[in-house]
Amino acid sequence: MTFSFPGHARRAWPLLLCATLLWPLATRAQETAAPGAARAAAPDDTDADVPRPPREARTPAGARFEIDMQAPSEAMRDFLLRHMEVQRYRELRSLEANELSRLLAQAPANVRELLATLGHFSPQVEVIPPPGLGDVAAATSDGDRTTSPASLGTITVKVDPGPVTQVASVTVSFVGDIATAPEAQAQRADIEREAGLIAGLPFSQADWDRAKTAALRRLIAQRYPSGRMQNSLADIDTQAHQARLYIELDSGKPMRMGEVVVQGAERYDAVTAERLVRLTGLTPGSDYDLEKLQDAQRRIAESGYYDSVFVYAETSTDGQTLPVMVQLRESKRQKVVIGIGGSTDNGARLSLEHTHNSVPGIGWRAVSKLQLERDDQLASTDWSSIPNDDGWRKIAGAQLAKQLDDFTTTSSQRLRVGQTQLGVEYDRSFYLQYDRAHVKSSLLSAAAQQEARSAVSVNYAWTRRRFDDQVFPHRGYGLAVELGVGYTLGSSRQPFTRTQARWLTYWPLGAIARAADPVPGQPRDVGTPSRRTQLGRLALRVEGGAVVARDSAPIPDTQLFITGGDNTVRGYGLRDIGVPRADGSIGPGRYKGVVSLEWQRPIFNADQRSNWENVLFIDGGAIANKAGDLKPVWGVGTGIRYNSPVGPLQLDLAYGLEVRRFRIHLNVGFTF
Numbered sequence: 263m264t265f266s267f268p269g270h271a272r273r274a275w276p277l278l279l280c281a282t283l284l285w286p287l288a289t290r291a292q293e294t295a296a297p298g299a300a301r302a303a304a305p306d307d308t309d310a311d312v313p314r315p316p317r318e319a320r321t322p323a324g325a326r327f328e329i330d331m332q333a334p335s336e337a338m339r340d341f342l343l344r345h346m347e348v349q350r351y352r353e354l355r356s357l358e359a360n361e362l363s364r365l366l367a368q369a370p371a372n373v374r375e376l377l378a379t380l381g382h383f384s385p386q387v388e389v390i391p392p393p394g395l396g397d398v399a400a401a402t403s404d405g406d407r408t409t410s411p412a413s414l415g416t417i418t419v420k421v422d423p424g425p426v427t428q429v430a431s432v433t434v435s436f437v438g439d440i441a442t443a444p445e446a447q448a449q450r451a452d453i454e455r456e457a458g459l460i461a462g463l464p465f466s467q468a469d470w471d472r473a474k475t476a477a478l479r480r481l482i483a484q485r486y487p488s489g490r491m492q493n494s495l496a497d498i499d500t501q502a503h504q505a506r507l508y509i510e511l512d513s514g515k516p517m518r519m520g521e522v523v524v525q526g527a528e529r530y531d532a533v534t535a536e537r538l539v540r541l542t543g544l545t546p547g548s549d550y551d552l553e554k555l556q557d558a559q560r561r562i563a564e565s566g567y568y569d570s571v572f573v574y575a576e577t578s579t580d581g582q583t584l585p586v587m588v589q590l591r592e593s594k595r596q597k598v599v600i601g602i603g604g605s606t607d608n609g610a611r612l613s614l615e616h617t618h619n620s621v622p623g624i625g626w627r628a629v630s631k632l633q634l635e636r637d638d639q640l641a642s643t644d645w646s647s648i649p650n651d652d653g654w655r656k657i658a659g660a661q662l663a664k665q666l667d668d669f670t671t672t673s674s675q676r677l678r679v680g681q682t683q684l685g686v687e688y689d690r691s692f693y694l695q696y697d698r699a700h701v702k703s704s705l706l707s708a709a710a711q712q713e714a715r716s717a718v719s720v721n722y723a724w725t726r727r728r729f730d731d732q733v734f735p736h737r738g739y740g741l742a743v744e745l746g747v748g749y750t751l752g753s754s755r756q757p758f759t760r761t762q763a764r765w766l767t768y769w770p771l772g773a774i775a776r777a778a779d780p781v782p783g784q785p786r787d788v789g790t791p792s793r794r795t796q797l798g799r800l801a802l803r804v805e806g807g808a809v810v811a812r813d814s815a816p817i818p819d820t821q822l823f824i825t826g827g828d829n830t831v832r833g834y835g836l837r838d839i840g841v842p843r844a845d846g847s848i849g850p851g852r853y854k855g856v857v858s859l860e861w862q863r864p865i866f867n868a869d870q871r872s873n874w875e876n877v878l879f880i881d882g883g884a885i886a887n888k889a890g891d892l893k894p895v896w897g898v899g900t901g902i903r904y905n906s907p908v909g910p911l912q913l914d915l916a917y918g919l920e921v922r923r924f925r926i927h928l929n930v931g932f933t934f
Contacts, residue, residue: 325352327362327392328416334423338380341782342421347372359395362414366391373421379467380782382423383500390418426464430504432457434477437492439485440513445549446485453480457509463786465505470496472785477509483552486513487575487584517550519575520583526590530567530620534648535588538562539573541653542686544586550575555586557686562588566627567619569593595619606928607827607836609636621645626656637666637836646682654683657693663820667837670847674699674820680721689725694718695746699818705845715816719748719760727934729768733909736799739767740934750816758811760821762854765804766934771797798863798875805830805856808889822850823885828927830856831883833897833918835925840885851885855892858882862903875903879914895920901927 329346333339343349348365351357370387377385392415434454440446457477460469474494481489493510522539524532542558543551559573570591575584601613613633621628630643644659661676680693700714722745729738746760807823825831826838841851860879865872879901882894901914909931917924 325413326354326357327352327414330416330418331421332419333421337782338421338423341380342373342376342419345376345783346419348417357414359414363391363395366417369417369419373419377421377423380423381426381428381465381505383427383498383503384424386420386422386424388420390420392416425503427498427500427503427505429460429463429465429469430506432461432473432507432509434458434509434511436511436513438489438513439516440481440489440511443485443516446513446516449480449484453477453511456480460507460786465496465498466782466785468783468785470507473507474509477511481511481513485516485549485551487517487550487552488515489513515582517575517582517584519544519546519548519550520578520585521546522586522588524588524590526592529592529595531625531648534565534567535562535590537649537651537653538565539586539588540651541649550584558586558588561684561686562590566617566629567593593619605635605828606926608638611635639664649683652683653685654681656680657682657691665837668847669704669845670843670849671702671704672699672819673702674818676820687726687728689727690723692720692722694720695748697818697820699820701819701849703843703845703847713752713816715818716751717748717758717818717821718751719746719758719821721746721760725934729934733932734905735768735932737768737770739765741765742934748821750811750818752816754814754816756812756815758809758815758817758821760807760809762807762823763805764934765802767802769800769802771799798861801858801860801862803856803858803860805854807854809852811852813887817852819850822852823854824848824850825854825856825883825885828929831858831881831895831897832879832899832914832916832927833881833925834883834895834921838921839883839895841887851887853886853889853892854884855894856881856883857894873905875905877901877903877914879916881916906930 329343329349329352331339331343333342346369348369351362351365366389369389373387373389374385377383377387395415434457436450440450457473460473463469474491478489478491490512491509492512493508495508497506497508499505522536522544524535527535538561539558542554542561544554544558555573555575559571562568562571562573568590572589574587576587578585596616596618599613599615599617601611601615603611603613605611611633612635613631615629615631617630618628620626624647626645626647628643628645631640633640640661640663642659642661645657647656649655657678657680659676659678661674663672663674663676665672665674675696675698677696678693680691682691682693683689696716696718698714698716701712703711723743725740725742727738727740729735729740742764744760744762748758748760750756750758805825809817809822811817824837824840826834826840827836831839838848840848843849858879858881860877862875862877865874865876877900879899881897884892884894886892896919897916898919899914899916901912901916903913904911912927912929914927914929915924916927
């Protein structure tokens with residue numbers, strides 16, 4: 263909007279503005295000059311300039327009525343009280359008796375709807391108003407802010423839920439490519455199996471919603487990220503008390519992965535992230551797979567080059583190819599980490615670690631570490647190249663170590679060079695290794711001390727992990743095998759072979775016969791047995807090793823075996839199980855056998871599984887220079903586990919049957 267003024271008006275508007283601003287002052291002066299007129303407006307001189315006192319605060323409103331819910335179970339009672347519509351008006355100050363009567367007339371239908379979500383479709387509900395509700399005076403009006411409204415009494419609700427409806431069947435139908443594609447057969451079977459887990463269980467709306475969500479989630483996790491739920495139906499037979507459930511899924515077109523697009527690569531070559539993505543199986547033209555995207559994100563994050571990683575698929579212009587987008591926030595080229603910790607084996611620990619993510623000239627990653635403990639000292643450096651197209655890295659490393667065991671001090675050096683491949687399921691490496699170890703005893707004279715022993719060997723290591731979770735495993739197994747062939751060095755050069763194997767498996771116990779008792783309004787974990795039938799799981803660990811050589815072969819101690827401690831045989835100290843030496847100390851041997859059986863049981867809190875577990879275990883281990891001399895010593899005990907964000911926190915109390923004493927063992931995290 264535009265205004266225009268003639269010339270003389272434009273000259274006059276400043277005067278008008280000044281007059282407008284000065285008008286209140288003139289009015290105030292006039293009132294001062296005419297006190298009589300002012301008194302006409304304020305006849306009481308004492309109150310003329312006294313401010314009015316603040317209005318008294320409104321008394322907080324309490325409950326206008328109470329509800330006496332009479333239901334067959336406390337869980338159902340709490341559920342109904344929490345969700346009843348009339349509860350919204352309990353503290354409404356202006357609620358009148360006639361309005362409450364109108365709400366109570368609608369309450370039975372509301373309660374029946376709530377019971378239907380729990381599978382009760384033919385309940386008997388009686389709502390009894392407070393006695394004399396029609397004679398109760400209206401609630402205190404808002405004008406009186408100092409008086410609390412009168413209570414309207416107690417409402418009684420009697421509930422007979424009747425029989426619960428059982429889920430008779432769950433039918434899943436498919437529309438789109440997934441309905442006929444042969445390669446989607448396994449995916450269809452998984453969706454039908456997971457949706458059918460609620461068949462035979464009492465119906466609840468929460469379980470039904472969970473089943474639909476799980477079916478859709480599994481549909482869009484592979485091949486069909488644009489899939490949708492086309493229809494769903496719960497057919498309730500109130501006479502037979504059965505529910506037949508139907509889910510119809512529309513997969514749409516299958517999606518395939520496109521090229522890898524890396525964003526945020528500045529310090530380090532984007533090729534590193536691209537290769538790690540492709541090593542998970544996300545190659546151009548492969549089927550869309552959410553699990554592989556998540557695995558690619560994990561592998562890139564674990565590479566050590568990046569502080570944060572986000573990997574996702576983005577729809578392209580053709581609507582069927584999904585480029586793999588990798589968003590990175592790179593780590594600094596160098597960093598230093600100072601650590602303070604401890605363990606029951608070695609006491610307090612101080613560590614200093616330096617990482618260089620791109621060594622000038624070669625671009626390798628170098629991690630150097632210094633660690634000081636009560637009985638052990640370690641200095642090491644490990645170098646690795648960026649992975650090639652097959653995932654192989656070149657590696658080189660050096661280590662200096664010193665171990666104190668009673669009266670014996672073992673000083674060792676190790677050099678290693680080779681290649682390693684860290685795969686999705688398999689890890690492989692082969693390397694050339696040089697070992698040197700010198701053992702000194704404070705109880706022996708200088709002439710009786712053992713000479714330093716050294717050896718060179720060629721080694722191959724292979725590991726397979728098939729755990730359901732790499733941090734908190736509940737089922738699955740892991741197998742690791744090492745093979746080595748070498749020669750001793752020095753005055754006596756003799757061949758030897760060294761082999762070692764580790765096996766760890768988890769067996770869930772208890773039959774998945776029925777789901778846990780339902781909590782009203784919450785979905786059940788139908789894949790987990792109930793509290794009464796869940797027996798936890800067994801964890802079996804077996805280790806074995808052998809060094810085959812002539813008795814006279816001077817094998818370095820670092821190539822032999824010794825056991826005992828937090829992660830091997832509990833009830834004994836670190837390296838307490840071995841071969842007795844001439845000075846009475848314990849040393850390593852050529853053969854090793856370790857076995858451990860652990861019963862892990864969840865701890866429940868108010869019928870809900872908590873993050874705590876209780877364990878019972880028995881460990882056994884033996885070390886000898888001859889296979890026939892292996893005689894295990896045993897430890898038994900109990901402990902607790904807490905599933906912390908960094909992994910399981912383990913606290914065990916073990917009793918060594920051989921030494922006849924208790925030991926406490928503390929360990930954090932799961933590694934294999």
